[in-house]
Amino acid sequence: MKRLFSGVINGLAEIWGHKLRSLLTISCVMLGVASMVVTTGFMEGFFGTWEASLQEAGGLEKISGVPQSLSERQAPFAPVSKGFTLADARALTELVPTIAVLSPEIDAESSRLTRKGRRFVGRAQGVTNGIFEINRYEVAEGRMFSDLDMNDHADVIIIGSEVTKNCFQPGENPLGQFLDYNGRPFLIIGVLKHYERLYGTYNTLNWKNDVAFIPITTMASKVQRSDQLSWINMKSEDLSRLRETVDAAANVLAQQHRGLIDFKVKTNEESLASYASTKASFVVGGSAIAGVSLLVSGIGIMNLMLASINERVREIGIRKAIGATPFNIFSQFVAEAVTLSLLGGAAGVGVAVAMIQGLGAVLPPGSAPMLAPSAFWVGFAFSVTAGVLAGIYPAVQAAKLDPIEALRYE
Amino acid sequence: MNSVREVLRLDRVGKRYPMGDTIVDALVDASFTLNEGEAVAILGPSGSGKSTLMHLLGFLDSPTSGEVIFEGRPVAALTERQRARIRAEKIGFVFQAFNLLPRLSVRANVALPLAYNSAPPADAEARVDRALELVGMTHRAHHKPGELSGGQRQRVAIARALVNEPRILLADEPTGNLDTKTAAAILDLFQELNRLGRTIIVVTHSPEIAARFKRQIHVLDGRVTEGSA
Numbered sequence: 218m219k220r221l222f223s224g225v226i227n228g229l230a231e232i233w234g235h236k237l238r239s240l241l242t243i244s245c246v247m248l249g250v251a252s253m254v255v256t257t258g259f260m261e262g263f264f265g266t267w268e269a270s271l272q273e274a275g276g277l278e279k280i281s282g283v284p285q286s287l288s289e290r291q292a293p294f295a296p297v298s299k300g301f302t303l304a305d306a307r308a309l310t311e312l313v314p315t316i317a318v319l320s321p322e323i324d325a326e327s328s329r330l331t332r333k334g335r336r337f338v339g340r341a342q343g344v345t346n347g348i349f350e351i352n353r354y355e356v357a358e359g360r361m362f363s364d365l366d367m368n369d370h371a372d373v374i375i376i377g378s379e380v381t382k383n384c385f386q387p388g389e390n391p392l393g394q395f396l397d398y399n400g401r402p403f404l405i406i407g408v409l410k411h412y413e414r415l416y417g418t419y420n421t422l423n424w425k426n427d428v429a430f431i432p433i434t435t436m437a438s439k440v441q442r443s444d445q446l447s448w449i450n451m452k453s454e455d456l457s458r459l460r461e462t463v464d465a466a467a468n469v470l471a472q473q474h475r476g477l478i479d480f481k482v483k484t485n486e487e488s489l490a491s492y493a494s495t496k497a498s499f500v501v502g503g504s505a506i507a508g509v510s511l512l513v514s515g516i517g518i519m520n521l522m523l524a525s526i527n528e529r530v531r532e533i534g535i536r537k538a539i540g541a542t543p544f545n546i547f548s549q550f551v552a553e554a555v556t557l558s559l560l561g562g563a564a565g566v567g568v569a570v571a572m573i574q575g576l577g578a579v580l581p582p583g584s585a586p587m588l589a590p591s592a593f594w595v596g597f598a599f600s601v602t603a604g605v606l607a608g609i610y611p612a613v614q615a616a617k618l619d620p621i622e623a624l625r626y627e
Numbered sequence: 628m629n630s631v632r633e634v635l636r637l638d639r640v641g642k643r644y645p646m647g648d649t650i651v652d653a654l655v656d657a658s659f660t661l662n663e664g665e666a667v668a669i670l671g672p673s674g675s676g677k678s679t680l681m682h683l684l685g686f687l688d689s690p691t692s693g694e695v696i697f698e699g700r701p702v703a704a705l706t707e708r709q710r711a712r713i714r715a716e717k718i719g720f721v722f723q724a725f726n727l728l729p730r731l732s733v734r735a736n737v738a739l740p741l742a743y744n745s746a747p748p749a750d751a752e753a754r755v756d757r758a759l760e761l762v763g764m765t766h767r768a769h770h771k772p773g774e775l776s777g778g779q780r781q782r783v784a785i786a787r788a789l790v791n792e793p794r795i796l797l798a799d800e801p802t803g804n805l806d807t808k809t810a811a812a813i814l815d816l817f818q819e820l821n822r823l824g825r826t827i828i829v830v831t832h833s834p835e836i837a838a839r840f841k842r843q844i845h846v847l848d849g850r851v852t853e854g855s856a
């Protein structure tokens with residue numbers, strides 16, 4: 218302990234003794250650490266947001282049946298292909314017991330919602346209560362749909378926070394009020410939770426806020442005037458039975474569609490796989506940047522240490538002559554290198570914080586890096602590693618010096 | 628006869644420097660024994676091999692022939708680490724060229740051996756104070772060596788050699804830069820340490836100084852002979 222402490226003190230004294238030279242080396246490490254921290258910040262922010270989006274889009278147990286054009290062989294039957302219907306949804310519920318929740322959806326992409334001269338273009342969907350569980354929506358105020366709403370094709374609507382924001386005065390309670398959709402007043406029975414995950418100042422979950430849900434029966438009979446579904450989402454009872462459920466659902470749908478494969482049954486595994494492969498390539502790229510920065514910092518430190526040892530041959534000889542073991546000398550120089558790189562590391566983290574804040578103000582929201590707390594540890598670990606690695610070789614050289622040769626050195 | 632313990636022994640030690648085509652024999656067939664508690668003066672003209680001999684005795688250098696034996700063990704068989712430990716614990720060395728570290732203060736220079744010594748850090752301060760006091764350099768403790776006179780630097784070098792309270796003191800011309808009065812004080816100090824049982828080996832040019840020691844070793848052209856001043 219006493220040696221480690223005196224090693225650091227001694228290191229600081231040496232650094233102070235060669236201000237310009239040390240400053241250049243510290244700058245080397247500083248740039249290396251700063252680029253590391255900013256890169257890590259970019260990656261952390263980017264992947265954290267992506268991962269949260271994946272979760273919010275339904276997670277792994279989610280299965281989707283989506284329409285798909287017929288294969289070339291089946292193409293002549295195209296006129297017979299009707300796509301998904303409510304009958305398909307019923308068949309799936311009856312015949313595939315491992316489907317825990319089912320959500321047939323009719324998506325009326327950009328739909329105009331108006332009220333007292335205010336209007337909002339959002340995304341109206343005809344749904345069942347299944348959507349709340351599968352796509353992770355939560356009714357914050359009011360209620361979900363009742364069986365009566367479904368059976369009566371009732372004109373009721375559940376709206377997201379963006380709809381509220383755009384069609385109502387601040388502070389006004391939308392529950393119990395009417396909102397016009399497709400020229401028909403709908404009674405607001407529920408308001409969804411506000412979803413938010415900021416990436417910089419950009420809310421990456423805003424797509425969950427600009428929706429408006431009406432009963433699927435209402436959408437089919439009064440708005441779309443056909444019961445063709447946009448897609449069917451399902452949730453497997455258990456992750457271990459995911460494959461089984463996918464196969465069963467595909468069979469039932471093939472049966473329903475008289476063998477026409479005008480659909481595809483897919484899971485989130487694919488988007489997860491693309492998430493994983495993108496992340497892997499970023500990690501490789503990030504590691505390459507880290508490696509180069511480490512190398513640059515290391516070269517800077519090693520260069521300084523070698524120069525310093527060359528100048529201090531006599532000092533090394535004196536220390537050895539009065540009882541320093543080779544290990545004492547070795548640790549003295551490693552401690553110096555680490556002190557140097559820690560100073561650079563601290564400066565680097567400082568620069569990175571300033572850079573991230575600066576970039577956050579200049580770059581468009583959504584592409585600015587985030588300051589992940591792990592970045593500080595990365596910076597710290599990085600500079601210690603650079604210091605130790607770059608210090609070892611010069612320190613070994615110093616420890617090997619023959620005391621009498623060193624003392625004779627002029 | 629009371630029992631004497633052998634500390635250092637040279638057995639036909641030679642040191643030869645290759646100098647291009649010629650060779651310099653700095654030391655030839657040197658053999659003698661130093662016992663615990665002895666006080667020895669080493670005499671000889673400039674270039675005769677005194678410093679070479681001292682370096683071998685402090686195992687800073689290794690002989691080209693023969694053996695140096697420390698407390699019965701051949702030094703050549705010790706690892707560098709073991710040699711360093713012995714230097715740190717048992718030997719104090721005063722260099723002819725002082726060899727102070729220019730960037731450290733007088734105090735830090737004197738304290739240096741304690742960093743490599745097993746002495747408890749608690750009394751480090753007290754030991755440094757005492758060593759500085761012994762050579763009368765307390766008032767310059769916070770100066771750098773560059774701000775001192777030759778004699779003052781020499782005294783700091785002596786304080787550094789004494790700080791770890793070594794059993795063996797090897798001093799290469801420790802009074803060369805001192806006036807007669809200061810030199811006498813330092814020699815009194817050495818004699819006092821010797822009276823307390825320390826082994827003292829001092830290189831000197833001066834027969835008067837050599838006469839104050841019980842034993843004299845003469846070096847002439849690398850050859851060692853016992854003799855009186």
Ligand SMILES: Nc1ncnc2c1ncn2[C@@H]1O[C@H](COP(=O)(O)OP(=O)(O)OP(=O)(O)O)[C@@H](O)[C@H]1O
Nearest residue numbers: 644646651653672673674675676677678679680723
């Ligand atoms: N590294 C070396 N290479 C070649 N010759 C050397 C080396 N070191 C010492 N010598 C030679 O060895 C001889 C003895 O040198 P040494 O330093 O031991 O003399 P000294 O008795 O201490 O002299 P002084 O009283 O002047 O200090 C000298 O001739 C010197 O030139």
Ligand SMILES: [Mg+2]
Nearest residue numbers: 677678679723
């Ligand atoms: Mg000499």
